[in-house]
Structures are given as C-alpha cells and as structure tokens.
Amino acid sequence: METDLQRLLTSLMQRDIEDPRLLGTVITAVAVSRDNQSSVIKVHGMKRDDAAIVVERLTRLIPHFERELRRILAKRRLPTLKFEWDDGLDAGNDMVDLLNKLSRV
Numbered sequence: 001m002e003t004d005l006q007r008l009l010t011s012l013m014q015r016d017i018e019d020p021r022l023l024g025t026v027i028t029a030v031a032v033s034r035d036n037q038s039s040v041i042k043v044h045g046m047k048r049d050d051a052a053i054v055v056e057r058l059t060r061l062i063p064h065f066e067r068e069l070r071r072i073l074a075k076r077r078l079p080t081l082k083f084e085w086d087d088g089l090d091a092g093n094d095m096v097d098l099l100n101k102l103s104r105v
Contacts, residue, residue: 002030004073005039012068017061021053028086032079039079042086051085058083 006027013025024046032039045054062081069078 001032001036001079002039005032005041005069005079006030008069008072009041009065012065016064016068019057021050022057025054025058028088036077036079039081041081041083042088043083044086055083055085 006029009030010027013022013027022045025043026045027041028044029042030039031042041058043054043058045051059082062083065081066078
C-alpha cells in the first residue's frame with residue numbers, strides 16, 4: 001500500500017500541481033497505519049524555509065488527492081492523508097555541511 005501511495009501521489013503531484021512553491025517537492029516516505037486508517041506522507045523540497053508553506057499547500061490539496069486515489073485504486077477504504085516535512089534530510093544535509101567545514105580547517 002505504501003509503495004502504491006507514493007507512486008500515485010508522485011504522479012498526481014507532477015500532473016496536477018502548478019504551484020511554483022511546490023516545484024521540486026518530492027515524497028521521501030509514506031507510512032500507513034496497521035489498520036489502514038491513516039497515512040503520513042513525508043515530503044522535502046528545495047528550500048527548508050518553505051517547509052511550512054509546502055506542507056500547508058499540499059494539505060489543501062488532500063481532497064483532490066483522495067478523490068483521484070479512490071478513482072485509481074477503486075478502494076472503499078483509503079487511509080486519510082497527512083503531509084509532513086521530512087526533517088531527517090535536513091539533519092543529514094546539516095551534518096554533511098559541518099563535515100565539509102571541518103575538512104577545510
């Protein structure tokens with residue numbers, strides 16, 4: 001289910017979103033609860049400063065995504081969608097930057 005959601009949401013984002021603030025936004029992970037009632041979609045974009053805006057704009061698009069997913073998957077029970085910024089990538093990037101600075105010293 002997670003792989004299907006990630007693949008389909010990625011396609012929908014590429015096909016249906018024209019918001020320039022969402023350009024370069026990628027889905028990094030999808031986690032579906034054991035009971036298939038809810039899901040968390042981790043996203044990351046070009047700028048960490050835009051994290052709140054990206055999540056807010058994707059959240060506004062949830063009804064569209066759910067409608068399209070129901071049509072494509074033909075399932076009655078689709079988990080609710082929740083978008084979150086993937087902080088793990090930011091932490092990893094910060095570590096690489098720190099290591100690069102240390103290697104120059």
